[in-house]
Amino acid sequence: MLSLNRRPLRVPTRSGEMNAIRHAVVIVGGGPTGLTLAGELALAGVDVAIVERRATQALAGARAGGLHSRTIEMLDQRGIAEQFLAEGQTAQVAGFAGVGFDISGFPTRHNYGLGLWQNHIERILAGWVAELPVTFYRGRDVTALAQDDSGVDVTLSDGGSLRAAYLVGCDGGRSFVRKAAGIDFPGWDPTTSSLLAEVELAQEPEWGIHRNALGVHSFGRLEYEIVDGKVVYFDRGPVRIMVTEATVGPATEPTLQDLSAALVAAHGTDYGVHSPTWISRFTDMTRQAATYRERRVLLAGDAAHVHAPDGGQGLNTGMQDAMNLGWKLAQVINGISPESLLDTYHAERHPVAARVLRITMASIALRRPDERTTALRDTVAEIVGMDEPRKRFAAMMTGLDIRYDLGDGHPLLGRRMPDLDVTTVGGPLRVYTLLHAARPLLLNFGEPRAFDIGPWANRVTSVDVRYAGAWELPVLGAVAAPGAVLIRPDGYVAWVGDRTAQGLVDALTTWFGPQAAA
Numbered sequence: 001m002l003s004l005n006r007r008p009l010r011v012p013t014r015s016g017e018m019n020a021i022r023h024a025v026v027i028v029g030g031g032p033t034g035l036t037l038a039g040e041l042a043l044a045g046v047d048v049a050i051v052e053r054r055a056t057q058a059l060a061g062a063r064a065g066g067l068h069s070r071t072i073e074m075l076d077q078r079g080i081a082e083q084f085l086a087e088g089q090t091a092q093v094a095g096f097a098g099v100g101f102d103i104s105g106f107p108t109r110h111n112y113g114l115g116l117w118q119n120h121i122e123r124i125l126a127g128w129v130a131e132l133p134v135t136f137y138r139g140r141d142v143t144a145l146a147q148d149d150s151g152v153d154v155t156l157s158d159g160g161s162l163r164a165a166y167l168v169g170c171d172g173g174r175s176f177v178r179k180a181a182g183i184d185f186p187g188w189d190p191t192t193s194s195l196l197a198e199v200e201l202a203q204e205p206e207w208g209i210h211r212n213a214l215g216v217h218s219f220g221r222l223e224y225e226i227v228d229g230k231v232v233y234f235d236r237g238p239v240r241i242m243v244t245e246a247t248v249g250p251a252t253e254p255t256l257q258d259l260s261a262a263l264v265a266a267h268g269t270d271y272g273v274h275s276p277t278w279i280s281r282f283t284d285m286t287r288q289a290a291t292y293r294e295r296r297v298l299l300a301g302d303a304a305h306v307h308a309p310d311g312g313q314g315l316n317t318g319m320q321d322a323m324n325l326g327w328k329l330a331q332v333i334n335g336i337s338p339e340s341l342l343d344t345y346h347a348e349r350h351p352v353a354a355r356v357l358r359i360t361m362a363s364i365a366l367r368r369p370d371e372r373t374t375a376l377r378d379t380v381a382e383i384v385g386m387d388e389p390r391k392r393f394a395a396m397m398t399g400l401d402i403r404y405d406l407g408d409g410h411p412l413l414g415r416r417m418p419d420l421d422v423t424t425v426g427g428p429l430r431v432y433t434l435l436h437a438a439r440p441l442l443l444n445f446g447e448p449r450a451f452d453i454g455p456w457a458n459r460v461t462s463v464d465v466r467y468a469g470a471w472e473l474p475v476l477g478a479v480a481a482p483g484a485v486l487i488r489p490d491g492y493v494a495w496v497g498d499r500t501a502q503g504l505v506d507a508l509t510t511w512f513g514p515q516a517a518a
Contacts, residue, residue, distance in 0.1 A: 019161075023049040023135065024333045026154055026164035028142050028177050030057065032118065033301030033318035034170035035125040039078070040326025040489075042132035043438040046333050049135040049164075051142055051156065057126045058119075065117040066093060066312040069103060070399030070416065072110040074323050077491050079436040081110070083124050088116030094397045096311065096359070097366050097380045101394035107472040108400060109419050109430075117222070118315065137162075142171075145180050147296045166329060168298045170318070173287075175303035181294045187287030187306075187357075192364065193249040195259050197279040198222065198238045202272025205239075213369050214266050215244030238277055243267075245281075254281045284308040284364045286357050292346040300325055305353040310363035311397055313356045320399060321349050327438060327489035336459060336513040348404045359396070391475050400474040402492075410496035411479045417487045418473070422465040432491075434463060440494075440512050441487040451484060451501050455515040456508045460486075486511075 025041055027034045030052030041048040067075075067084065075081040093113035094101040103111050137156065144155035145167060152167040169177025178185060192215060205219040220240045243262045256276055263270040289304045301318030325345045331337040366377040384393050395401035406414040419432045422443070434441050440460040444450050448464040471479045486495035486507050495507035509515070 020153065020163040021049075021160070022163045023047050024164065025049070025166050025168065025329065026051060026152070026162050027168045027170055028154075029170035029172060029301070029303070030054070030126075030136070030138075031170065031172070031301070031318075032121055032125060032315050033322050034168075035122065035129050036319045037168060037170060037300060037322035037326050038134045039125070039129050039132055040322060040438060041330050041333075042129070042134050043078075044327060044330030044334065046330045047133075047135075049137060049162065051137045051140055051154070051162070053139070053141050055139040057122055059122055064309065064312070064315050065115060065121070066315070067114040067116060067121070068094065068312065068316045068398040069106070069108055069110050069113065070402065071316045071319055072114055073108065073416065073419065073432070074320065074491060076110065076419065077432045077435040078128075078438065079433070080124070080128050083128075084114060084116060084121070087120055087124070088114040090114055093312070094394050096363060096384055096393050096397060097377055099381045099384050099390075101390055101397065103394050103398060103400075103474075106394070106398075106400065106474050107418065108474065113312075113398070121315070142176055142180075145177065145297070147181075152296050164296075165333060166296050166298065168300060168325070168329075169303040170299075170301045170322075171303055173285075173302045173306040175299065177297060178289060178299055178303050181297040183294050183297075183299065184290040185287045186290060188285065188361070190248050190283030190285040192244065193247075193281055193283040194242055194244045195249070195254055195262050195279060195281055197241045197259055198277040199241060199256075199259070199273050199279075200275040201239050202274065203269070205267070205271050211367075211369065212266065214246055215369060216242070216367055217244060217266050218242045241273075248283065249281050254279045282309055284361070286361055288350070288353055288357055292350060293342055298325065298329070298342070298345065304349075305357060307357045307360040308364050310360045310367075313360060313397075316399060317353055317356055320352070320402075323490045324349050331513060337511075338513075341511075352402060355396070395474040404492055406494060410482060411473060411476055412471075412482060412485060412493045412496050415473060415493060417485065417491050417493050418471070420467050420469065422467045424463060424465050431487075434461065435487070435489065435491060437461075438489045440489055442484065443487065444484045445481070446483045446499050450499070451497075451504065453504075453508065456512055459512050460508065 024047040027038055027050045030050045034050055038048050038050050072081055075084060090112040092100060092102045094103060141157040142154055143157050146153045151163055151165050154162040154167060169175045171177055207219050209218045222237050222240055243266050245262045246265045259279055260270040260273055263273060286307045289299050292299050292304050300321040328341050328345055332339055332341055366380060383389055404414040417431060419430050421428060421430055442453060442460055442462040444464045445467060453460055453462055471481050473479055482496045483499045484497040485493050488494050488511060494511045495504055497504060
């Protein structure tokens with residue numbers, strides 16, 4: 001999957017000891033976060049490469065799965081959501097403390113979650129990236145890196161070397177990039193661990209999710225469908241097992257013997273477990289990078305934050321990290337914005353992940369099987385089952401309530417732009433279709449040509465539109481109809497105007513570079 005659309009240049013490294021292949025950005029890790037980031041950069045014309053230890057994109061087993069509403073929206077902003085929807089199962093999957101949240105009444109085109117395993121998510125993302133000028137270095141690890149004032153030298157396990165203006169670590173919770181860059185990873189050690197596996201069983205278990213004195217366990221077929229909002233498993237294929245271990249397991253890779261012992265401890269039998277496709281161990285270790293940027297090295301996804309998988313937040317948070325970082329890094333690389341724009345990546349995304357960490361820690365605490373925790377869990381479930389708390393928690397768990405602190409003003413400021421059905425001179429269309437090219441967007445709902453963006457005209461798409469419907473946001477409800485909105489490539493509103501351009505120049509300068517850059 002090596003793209004030849006853009007030919008890498010061989011230039012001396014800063015040491016002059018050897019030749020290195022030069023790229024504007026090198027991403028370490030080709031999972032969902034790395035692939036999303038590569039796509040965002042390539043759309044902006046940035047020379048980007050991915051270093052991936054796997055020889056192919058194939059992923060053993062299904063691994064994690066599921067996309068929340070805001071992630072689906074962001075894929076829709078790039079015109080690729082339908083590819084995921086065509087293969088997954090839509091359902092109401094958000095929940096907390098044992099209470100499921102129905103978001104079918106939320107004001108979003110994607111008022112549901114999507115059941116889709118990670119191997120399929122990666123395959124579809126890889127297909128999207130394959131159509132873009134992205135270079136892959138597969139079957140290789142990064143063994144060393146060194147950065148200076150103008151770039152980062154990267155040493156590969158095959159003896160080769162790369163030179164990048166910026167390096168982004170999307171290489172997971174044990175991130176080599178994070179460690180090599182000297183970025184602290186404070187947090188909390190694990191208190192519980194579970195094994196997750198895809199296996200064959202000689203005996204049929206009791207399907208579904210179970211709770212006992214050790215914790216939560218589950219058995220399910222990988223092949224299933226959603227019928228009337230319920231999961232119906234097919235009687236074929238491998239079995240997905242999750243079992244809580246009696247004690248926190250070691251950091252070593254788990255074995256079939258470990259899985260058998262954990263099943264016996266939890267259920268009194270191992271059900272004749274055999275033929276594992278893969279076995280992994282996850283814990284409730286909760287850590288977050290002290291900074292998402294160390295000069296020319298940045299972090300995204302699990303390299304920046306790890307936590308328990310409760311609520312299916314990890315993969316979604318990582319992909320949204322990539323969408324936030326991609327356009328900003330592209331503008332810096334392309335000379336549109338100053339390097340200081342990259343500081344907003346940490347400022348915006350660190351609090352989002354910190355909240356995810358807090359929520360998953362609370363979820364794990366509520367899963368303890370003792371009677372006092374059960375009483376607390378039942379109480380919390382009763383509270384979040386009420387209408388207003390349900391809306392707030394549902395919006396939080398699905399990412400629909402994210403608001404970046406862009407100052408005070410209209411409720412839309414710093415929030416996701418709704419995907420309205422608007423009318424232009426060319427006819428009706430959806431707002432998200434105007435974001436497919438990952439360009440900034442100024443929508444004018446007032447008199448045509450009311451705003452002259454002059455020096456930014458080559459960077460920002462300006463469209464006169466009409467919209468007669470109500471403006472509504474999740475949780476907040478109805479909001480006043482704005483006269484115009486400035487939307488960032490990641491779909492968040494950077495400026496809201498009435499019938500005047502007051503503050504527009506400042507917003508354009510802040511987010512899309514000074515006039516001189518034109």
